[in-house]
């Protein structure tokens with residue numbers, strides 16, 4: 540079995556009322572990593588509440604790790620800081636500083652502040668694995684200031700992730716920070732190099748999920764596969780055993796175009812298995828999938844989702 544870490548990523552809404560049941564379901568499917576995903580406040584509320592605590596206890600008993608996969612930048616740099624420190628925020632294409640998304644990736648003070656907040660967040664949501672996932676804002680533009688202009692979205696994403704990694708590893712030497720290759724930052728960084736303490740996380744949201752990622756006859760996936768090979772080269776100074784796939788194999792929300800009510804998951808174990816073989820051939824040993832919308836309502840509408848079959852597909856590889 541190639542994958543030592545096999546997981547699912549769920550929101551507090553998905554877990555609501557069925558969190559302990561989810562842990563049982565994961566254990567039956569030989570899944571061993573639960574990723575909690577959502578807004579920071581929502582995740583903290585859930586984890587500190589009765590059901591969250593019961594979920595963590597059940598996960599510990601079942602030998603399941605818990606991690607937090609978060610679009611964290613809006614929390615790390617609160618928009619309310621804008622009047623005091625506009626230069627920490629991004630410049631739009633008209634030359635105006637704006638607090639709508641992300642930050643100025645060249646602001647040393649801004650990056651230092653974000654790093655401190657990252658350490659604070661690690662105290663609030665503490666993974667069982669020392670692995671952290673603090674992502675930029677979801678599919679939002681980056682900074683066009685004079686210093687940032689030369690950098691691609693991926694470079695700016697990496698500048699922020701480098702700052703977070705430095706801050707986290709200074710506070711917790713064993714901490715490892717994910718660099719998320721995703722959406723407008725899915726291309727490899729070109730000018731910025733990753734610092735030590737970082738691992739590659741790959742989330743191919745724009746792929747065609749009907750056929751395997753390495754299907755050469757599908758132009759979109761062929762482009763993804765070529766890009767992923769380049770990404771792996773960019774991060775080849777790191778142990779690929781830490782690198783992490785974040786897939787959409789059982790993501791009912793994506794198959795529903797992120798609109799409720801959820802459709803029935805169009806589950807294809809063969810695609811999952813072939814994808815997992817391709818990722819393993821590049822050195823990945825950690826794979827998870829969003830399972831958003833697989834909540835109590837989903838069970839009522841469609842019956843239990845094919846999580847056991849998903850786990851079995853991963854363990855076959």
Ligand SMILES: [Zn+2]
Nearest residue numbers: 643682684687
């Ligand atoms: Zn900038």
